[in-house]
Amino acid sequence: xxxxxxxxxxxxxxxxxxxxxxxxxxxxxxxxxxxxxxxxxxxxxxxxxxxxxxxxxxxxxxxxxxxxxxxxxxxxxxxxxxxxxxxxxxxxxxxxxxxxxxxxxxxxxxxxxxxxxxxxxxxxxxxxxxxxxxxxxxxxxxxxxxxxxxxxxxxxxxxxxxxxxxxxxxxxxxxxxxxxxxxxxxxxxxxxxxxxxxxxxxxxxxxxxxxxxxxxxxxxxxxxxxxxxxxxxxxxxxxxxxxxxxxxxxxxxxxxxxxxxxxxxxxxxxxxxxxxxxxxxxxxxxxxxxxxxxxxxxxxxxxxxxxxxxxxxxxxxxxxxxxxxxxx
Numbered sequence: 193x194x195x196x197x198x199x200x201x202x203x204x205x206x207x208x209x210x211x212x213x214x215x216x217x218x219x220x221x222x223x224x225x226x227x228x229x230x231x232x233x234x235x236x237x238x239x240x241x242x243x244x245x246x247x248x249x250x251x252x253x254x255x256x257x258x259x260x261x262x263x264x265x266x267x268x269x270x271x272x273x274x275x276x277x278x279x280x281x282x283x284x285x286x287x288x289x290x291x292x293x294x295x296x297x298x299x300x301x302x303x304x305x306x307x308x309x310x311x312x313x314x315x316x317x318x319x320x321x322x323x324x325x326x327x328x329x330x331x332x333x334x335x336x337x338x339x340x341x342x343x344x345x346x347x348x349x350x351x352x353x354x355x356x357x358x359x360x361x362x363x364x365x366x367x368x369x370x371x372x373x374x375x376x377x378x379x380x381x382x383x384x385x386x387x388x389x390x391x392x393x394x395x396x397x398x399x400x401x402x403x404x405x406x407x408x409x410x411x412x413x414x415x416x417x418x419x420x421x422x423x424x425x426x427x428x429x430x431x432x433x434x435x436x437x438x439x440x441x442x443x444x445x446x447x448x449x450x451x452x453x454x455x456x457x458x459x460x461x462x463x464x465x466x467x468x469x470x471x472x473x474x475x476x477x478x479x480x481x482x483x484x485x486x487x488x489x490x491x492x493x494x495x496x497x498x499x500x501x502x503x504x505x506x507x508x509x510x511x512x513x514x515x516x517x518x519x520x
Contacts, residue, residue: 197256199304199314200329200351201248203358203431210237211244213254216395217304221259229257251331251355253348278319285320286341287490291350291482293320293328296492297342299469303333313342320344332358332431339495340367340474353482358431364478367426367436368414368494368512370471370501371445372458374422375413382409382439386432396452397438407432409439410519414512417505420460421448425475425515436472447472448501464504466497473498475512 205213214226214235226235226244233241234257237248248254287294297303302312317328328344331354345351357363385404386397397404408429415423422445426436437453440446446454448471459468476491494502494509502509 195258198327198329199254199256200331200345201250201252201254201355202330203250203332203355204433205248206250206359207247209244210235210242210246210248210254213248218256218259225259229259249355250359251345251352253329253351273316273318277316281316281319286492287488288322289481289483291346292354293344293346294477294490295320295342295344297334297339297474299337299339299495299497302336303330303342317344331355334474335434335437335470335472337470338367338472338474339498340492341365341477341490342474343477343479343490350482354479357479361429362480364516365428365474366476366478366515367428368473368475368498369424369426369436369440370417370448370498371422371424371440372420372448372454372460373445374416374420375411375424375443375445379412380410382411382443383407384439384442386435386438388433395433397432397434399438399442405432406430407435407439409436410516412515414515415507417501417507421505423507423512425512427516427519464500466500469497471498471501 211226214221229235230242230244235242236255237246238252281295284296284298285293286296297313302309304314305312314330320328324346326347328346329348329351331343331345331351334340334342343354345354384399384407385401386407387400387404389396389398410427410429412425413422414425417423424445428435434453437447437450441453446458448458448460448467449469450458473495474492476489478487478489480487
Protein backbone atom coordinates (compact mmCIF):
# COMPACT_ATOMS: atom_id res chain seq x y z
CA UNK A 193 0.00 0.00 0.00
CA UNK A 194 1.33 3.45 -0.91
CA UNK A 195 0.95 6.67 1.04
CA UNK A 196 -0.95 9.69 -0.24
CA UNK A 197 0.42 10.99 -3.54
CA UNK A 198 -0.14 14.37 -5.12
CA UNK A 199 0.26 14.49 -8.87
CA UNK A 200 0.01 17.41 -11.25
CA UNK A 201 -1.96 17.20 -14.49
CA UNK A 202 0.42 17.50 -17.45
CA UNK A 203 -0.23 19.60 -20.52
CA UNK A 204 -0.96 16.63 -22.76
CA UNK A 205 -3.52 15.35 -20.25
CA UNK A 206 -5.71 18.43 -20.63
CA UNK A 207 -9.44 17.72 -21.10
CA UNK A 208 -8.97 14.08 -20.07
CA UNK A 209 -11.67 12.60 -17.82
CA UNK A 210 -10.55 12.00 -14.24
CA UNK A 211 -11.51 8.32 -14.33
CA UNK A 212 -9.54 7.81 -17.57
CA UNK A 213 -6.55 9.52 -15.95
CA UNK A 214 -6.65 7.01 -13.09
CA UNK A 215 -7.02 4.03 -15.43
CA UNK A 216 -4.01 5.24 -17.39
CA UNK A 217 -1.78 5.77 -14.36
CA UNK A 218 -3.11 2.88 -12.27
CA UNK A 219 -4.20 0.25 -14.81
CA UNK A 220 -4.53 -2.45 -12.12
CA UNK A 221 -7.00 -0.42 -10.06
CA UNK A 222 -10.46 -2.04 -10.30
CA UNK A 223 -13.18 0.29 -11.58
CA UNK A 224 -15.36 -0.49 -8.58
CA UNK A 225 -12.60 0.52 -6.20
CA UNK A 226 -12.02 3.73 -8.18
CA UNK A 227 -15.71 4.62 -7.98
CA UNK A 228 -15.70 4.08 -4.20
CA UNK A 229 -12.65 6.32 -3.75
CA UNK A 230 -14.41 9.05 -5.74
CA UNK A 231 -17.73 8.58 -3.94
CA UNK A 232 -16.13 8.82 -0.49
CA UNK A 233 -14.13 11.92 -1.39
CA UNK A 234 -10.73 10.28 -1.00
CA UNK A 235 -9.78 11.44 -4.48
CA UNK A 236 -9.65 15.21 -4.76
CA UNK A 237 -8.70 17.70 -7.45
CA UNK A 238 -7.21 20.96 -6.18
CA UNK A 239 -8.46 20.01 -2.73
CA UNK A 240 -12.09 19.52 -3.80
CA UNK A 241 -14.25 16.43 -4.25
CA UNK A 242 -14.46 15.36 -7.88
CA UNK A 243 -16.62 13.16 -10.07
CA UNK A 244 -15.42 10.55 -12.53
CA UNK A 245 -16.32 12.67 -15.55
CA UNK A 246 -14.46 15.81 -14.46
CA UNK A 247 -12.40 17.20 -17.34
CA UNK A 248 -8.89 18.01 -16.18
CA UNK A 249 -6.91 21.21 -16.75
CA UNK A 250 -3.09 21.45 -16.93
CA UNK A 251 -1.52 22.23 -13.57
CA UNK A 252 -4.35 20.85 -11.44
CA UNK A 253 -3.25 18.73 -8.49
CA UNK A 254 -4.80 15.31 -8.00
CA UNK A 255 -4.81 13.75 -4.55
CA UNK A 256 -4.22 10.01 -4.91
CA UNK A 257 -5.16 8.18 -1.68
CA UNK A 258 -3.38 5.07 -0.43
CA UNK A 259 -4.18 2.37 -2.99
CA UNK A 260 -4.00 -1.33 -2.29
CA UNK A 261 -4.04 -3.53 -5.36
CA UNK A 262 -4.02 -7.27 -4.84
CA UNK A 263 -2.00 -8.30 -7.88
CA UNK A 264 1.58 -9.41 -8.19
CA UNK A 265 2.24 -6.89 -10.91
CA UNK A 266 0.95 -3.91 -8.93
CA UNK A 267 3.43 -1.08 -8.61
CA UNK A 268 1.33 1.72 -7.16
CA UNK A 269 3.82 2.01 -4.30
CA UNK A 270 6.16 4.91 -4.77
CA UNK A 271 9.74 3.63 -4.56
CA UNK A 272 11.95 5.05 -1.85
CA UNK A 273 14.49 7.66 -2.91
CA UNK A 274 17.92 6.18 -2.48
CA UNK A 275 21.12 8.15 -2.02
CA UNK A 276 22.28 7.13 -5.48
CA UNK A 277 19.07 8.52 -6.99
CA UNK A 278 19.46 11.81 -5.11
CA UNK A 279 22.94 12.36 -6.49
CA UNK A 280 21.88 11.10 -9.92
CA UNK A 281 19.08 13.66 -10.25
CA UNK A 282 20.93 16.57 -8.70
CA UNK A 283 23.78 16.06 -11.13
CA UNK A 284 21.26 16.52 -13.96
CA UNK A 285 19.87 19.88 -12.81
CA UNK A 286 20.17 22.47 -15.59
CA UNK A 287 18.39 25.38 -13.91
CA UNK A 288 16.79 26.20 -10.57
CA UNK A 289 15.05 29.20 -9.03
CA UNK A 290 12.29 29.69 -6.44
CA UNK A 291 9.56 28.60 -8.85
CA UNK A 292 10.98 25.86 -11.03
CA UNK A 293 13.68 23.30 -11.63
CA UNK A 294 14.80 22.07 -15.05
CA UNK A 295 16.63 18.77 -15.41
CA UNK A 296 18.19 16.84 -18.26
CA UNK A 297 16.00 13.73 -18.21
CA UNK A 298 18.04 10.72 -19.33
CA UNK A 299 17.09 8.23 -22.01
CA UNK A 300 15.28 5.21 -20.56
CA UNK A 301 13.86 6.84 -17.41
CA UNK A 302 10.05 6.85 -17.30
CA UNK A 303 8.41 10.02 -16.03
CA UNK A 304 5.61 8.24 -14.16
CA UNK A 305 5.00 4.72 -12.95
CA UNK A 306 2.80 1.99 -14.34
CA UNK A 307 2.02 -1.67 -13.85
CA UNK A 308 5.53 -2.66 -14.98
CA UNK A 309 7.50 0.46 -14.10
CA UNK A 310 8.98 0.58 -10.61
CA UNK A 311 11.69 3.20 -11.11
CA UNK A 312 10.46 6.50 -12.46
CA UNK A 313 11.07 10.22 -12.12
CA UNK A 314 7.85 10.91 -10.20
CA UNK A 315 8.97 8.49 -7.51
CA UNK A 316 12.32 10.25 -7.15
CA UNK A 317 11.22 13.89 -6.98
CA UNK A 318 11.88 14.25 -3.25
CA UNK A 319 15.55 14.23 -4.27
CA UNK A 320 14.97 17.67 -5.80
CA UNK A 321 13.04 19.21 -2.95
CA UNK A 322 16.08 21.01 -1.49
CA UNK A 323 14.78 23.63 0.99
CA UNK A 324 11.32 24.06 -0.55
CA UNK A 325 8.15 23.53 1.49
CA UNK A 326 6.57 21.41 -1.23
CA UNK A 327 7.68 18.44 -3.26
CA UNK A 328 8.47 19.27 -6.94
CA UNK A 329 5.57 18.68 -9.32
CA UNK A 330 5.41 17.43 -12.90
CA UNK A 331 3.92 19.92 -15.38
CA UNK A 332 4.65 18.11 -18.64
CA UNK A 333 6.04 14.76 -19.75
CA UNK A 334 8.66 13.25 -22.02
CA UNK A 335 8.48 9.72 -23.35
CA UNK A 336 10.63 7.19 -21.54
CA UNK A 337 13.08 7.02 -24.45
CA UNK A 338 13.13 10.78 -25.10
CA UNK A 339 15.87 12.63 -23.22
CA UNK A 340 16.42 16.31 -22.64
CA UNK A 341 15.00 19.38 -20.91
CA UNK A 342 12.17 18.71 -18.48
CA UNK A 343 10.67 21.46 -16.31
CA UNK A 344 9.35 20.86 -12.79
CA UNK A 345 7.35 23.23 -10.58
CA UNK A 346 8.47 23.84 -6.99
CA UNK A 347 5.00 24.70 -5.66
CA UNK A 348 1.32 24.19 -6.45
CA UNK A 349 1.05 27.84 -7.52
CA UNK A 350 3.98 27.50 -9.89
CA UNK A 351 2.56 24.23 -11.25
CA UNK A 352 -0.67 25.91 -12.27
CA UNK A 353 1.16 28.81 -13.92
CA UNK A 354 3.53 26.51 -15.80
CA UNK A 355 0.73 24.15 -16.76
CA UNK A 356 -1.17 26.97 -18.42
CA UNK A 357 2.02 28.29 -20.04
CA UNK A 358 2.74 24.89 -21.58
CA UNK A 359 -0.86 24.63 -22.78
CA UNK A 360 -0.67 28.05 -24.45
CA UNK A 361 1.90 29.73 -26.65
CA UNK A 362 4.13 31.14 -23.91
CA UNK A 363 6.74 28.39 -24.14
CA UNK A 364 8.93 27.35 -27.06
CA UNK A 365 10.21 23.77 -27.06
CA UNK A 366 12.76 22.69 -29.64
CA UNK A 367 13.51 19.03 -30.22
CA UNK A 368 16.24 17.40 -32.29
CA UNK A 369 15.72 14.20 -34.22
CA UNK A 370 17.59 12.08 -36.72
CA UNK A 371 15.12 10.78 -39.30
CA UNK A 372 15.13 8.15 -42.01
CA UNK A 373 14.34 9.89 -45.34
CA UNK A 374 14.86 13.59 -45.90
CA UNK A 375 11.55 15.55 -45.92
CA UNK A 376 10.36 16.89 -49.26
CA UNK A 377 10.81 20.47 -48.01
CA UNK A 378 13.72 21.90 -46.04
CA UNK A 379 11.31 23.72 -43.77
CA UNK A 380 7.60 23.52 -43.15
CA UNK A 381 4.63 22.91 -40.90
CA UNK A 382 2.83 19.64 -40.19
CA UNK A 383 -0.81 20.36 -39.37
CA UNK A 384 -2.48 16.98 -38.84
CA UNK A 385 -5.02 16.07 -36.20
CA UNK A 386 -4.09 13.14 -33.97
CA UNK A 387 -6.18 10.67 -32.02
CA UNK A 388 -5.17 7.94 -29.58
CA UNK A 389 -5.27 4.34 -30.72
CA UNK A 390 -5.03 1.11 -28.72
CA UNK A 391 -5.77 0.42 -25.07
CA UNK A 392 -3.93 1.04 -21.82
CA UNK A 393 -0.35 -0.18 -22.11
CA UNK A 394 -0.48 -0.12 -25.93
CA UNK A 395 -0.95 3.60 -26.35
CA UNK A 396 -0.09 5.17 -29.67
CA UNK A 397 -1.60 7.91 -31.80
CA UNK A 398 -2.45 8.26 -35.46
CA UNK A 399 -3.72 10.84 -37.93
CA UNK A 400 -7.48 11.26 -37.64
CA UNK A 401 -8.92 14.43 -39.16
CA UNK A 402 -12.46 13.54 -38.05
CA UNK A 403 -12.02 12.53 -34.41
CA UNK A 404 -8.51 13.75 -33.60
CA UNK A 405 -7.29 16.92 -31.89
CA UNK A 406 -5.56 19.50 -34.03
CA UNK A 407 -1.79 19.07 -33.75
CA UNK A 408 0.85 21.37 -35.24
CA UNK A 409 4.61 20.87 -35.59
CA UNK A 410 7.07 23.19 -37.33
CA UNK A 411 10.20 21.52 -38.70
CA UNK A 412 13.48 22.46 -40.30
CA UNK A 413 16.14 20.31 -41.93
CA UNK A 414 19.37 21.36 -40.24
CA UNK A 415 21.77 19.03 -42.07
CA UNK A 416 21.73 15.83 -44.07
CA UNK A 417 23.53 12.78 -42.72
CA UNK A 418 24.59 10.44 -45.48
CA UNK A 419 22.17 9.58 -48.28
CA UNK A 420 19.15 8.53 -46.23
CA UNK A 421 19.19 10.43 -42.94
CA UNK A 422 18.46 14.01 -41.95
CA UNK A 423 18.83 16.01 -38.76
CA UNK A 424 15.58 17.84 -37.99
CA UNK A 425 14.81 20.64 -35.56
CA UNK A 426 11.18 20.29 -34.42
CA UNK A 427 8.96 22.84 -32.71
CA UNK A 428 5.69 21.32 -31.43
CA UNK A 429 3.12 24.11 -31.31
CA UNK A 430 0.71 21.77 -29.55
CA UNK A 431 1.48 19.13 -26.93
CA UNK A 432 -0.19 15.88 -27.93
CA UNK A 433 1.02 12.47 -26.79
CA UNK A 434 3.70 11.14 -29.18
CA UNK A 435 3.05 14.13 -31.45
CA UNK A 436 6.52 14.40 -32.97
CA UNK A 437 6.84 10.67 -33.54
CA UNK A 438 3.43 10.46 -35.21
CA UNK A 439 3.93 13.60 -37.29
CA UNK A 440 7.34 12.51 -38.56
CA UNK A 441 5.88 9.13 -39.49
CA UNK A 442 2.98 10.85 -41.27
CA UNK A 443 5.30 12.75 -43.65
CA UNK A 444 7.40 9.66 -44.29
CA UNK A 445 10.44 10.78 -42.29
CA UNK A 446 10.57 8.17 -39.52
CA UNK A 447 12.58 8.96 -36.42
CA UNK A 448 15.56 6.63 -36.40
CA UNK A 449 15.11 3.88 -33.82
CA UNK A 450 11.35 4.44 -33.46
CA UNK A 451 10.08 0.94 -34.09
CA UNK A 452 6.72 1.76 -32.50
CA UNK A 453 5.79 4.22 -35.25
CA UNK A 454 8.09 3.13 -38.05
CA UNK A 455 8.48 -0.63 -37.74
CA UNK A 456 11.43 -2.01 -39.66
CA UNK A 457 11.63 1.20 -41.69
CA UNK A 458 12.89 3.10 -38.65
CA UNK A 459 16.16 1.14 -38.65
CA UNK A 460 19.07 1.35 -41.05
CA UNK A 461 21.50 -1.50 -41.64
CA UNK A 462 25.19 -0.82 -41.18
CA UNK A 463 24.86 1.71 -38.35
CA UNK A 464 26.26 1.16 -34.83
CA UNK A 465 24.03 -0.21 -32.02
CA UNK A 466 23.29 3.33 -30.78
CA UNK A 467 21.13 3.81 -33.89
CA UNK A 468 18.63 1.26 -32.55
CA UNK A 469 17.68 3.64 -29.75
CA UNK A 470 15.21 6.48 -30.30
CA UNK A 471 17.03 9.44 -31.85
CA UNK A 472 14.87 12.16 -30.34
CA UNK A 473 15.65 14.68 -27.60
CA UNK A 474 14.17 17.85 -26.08
CA UNK A 475 17.08 20.14 -26.91
CA UNK A 476 15.87 23.42 -25.41
CA UNK A 477 13.00 25.18 -23.69
CA UNK A 478 12.45 28.94 -23.71
CA UNK A 479 9.93 30.12 -21.14
CA UNK A 480 8.99 33.26 -19.19
CA UNK A 481 10.19 33.74 -15.65
CA UNK A 482 7.35 33.34 -13.17
CA UNK A 483 8.86 35.86 -10.78
CA UNK A 484 10.19 38.96 -12.45
CA UNK A 485 10.58 39.84 -16.09
CA UNK A 486 12.34 38.24 -19.00
CA UNK A 487 12.69 34.73 -20.30
CA UNK A 488 14.88 31.73 -19.54
CA UNK A 489 16.55 29.57 -22.18
CA UNK A 490 17.47 26.09 -20.94
CA UNK A 491 19.55 23.77 -23.13
CA UNK A 492 20.46 20.10 -22.73
CA UNK A 493 23.43 18.31 -24.28
CA UNK A 494 23.00 15.43 -26.68
CA UNK A 495 22.54 12.13 -24.83
CA UNK A 496 25.38 9.63 -25.36
CA UNK A 497 23.50 7.43 -27.85
CA UNK A 498 22.72 10.45 -30.07
CA UNK A 499 26.11 12.10 -29.63
CA UNK A 500 27.74 8.97 -31.04
CA UNK A 501 25.85 9.37 -34.32
CA UNK A 502 26.41 13.13 -34.46
CA UNK A 503 30.16 12.41 -34.26
CA UNK A 504 29.91 9.62 -36.82
CA UNK A 505 28.19 11.87 -39.38
CA UNK A 506 30.27 14.94 -38.37
CA UNK A 507 27.19 17.01 -37.56
CA UNK A 508 27.94 20.40 -35.98
CA UNK A 509 25.60 21.25 -33.09
CA UNK A 510 26.20 24.95 -33.78
CA UNK A 511 24.34 24.59 -37.07
CA UNK A 512 21.01 24.48 -35.22
CA UNK A 513 21.42 27.70 -33.25
CA UNK A 514 17.97 29.37 -33.15
CA UNK A 515 16.57 27.29 -36.05
CA UNK A 516 13.13 28.96 -35.98
CA UNK A 517 14.26 32.58 -35.74
CA UNK A 518 12.24 33.54 -38.82
CA UNK A 519 9.02 31.93 -37.56
CA UNK A 520 6.68 33.70 -35.19
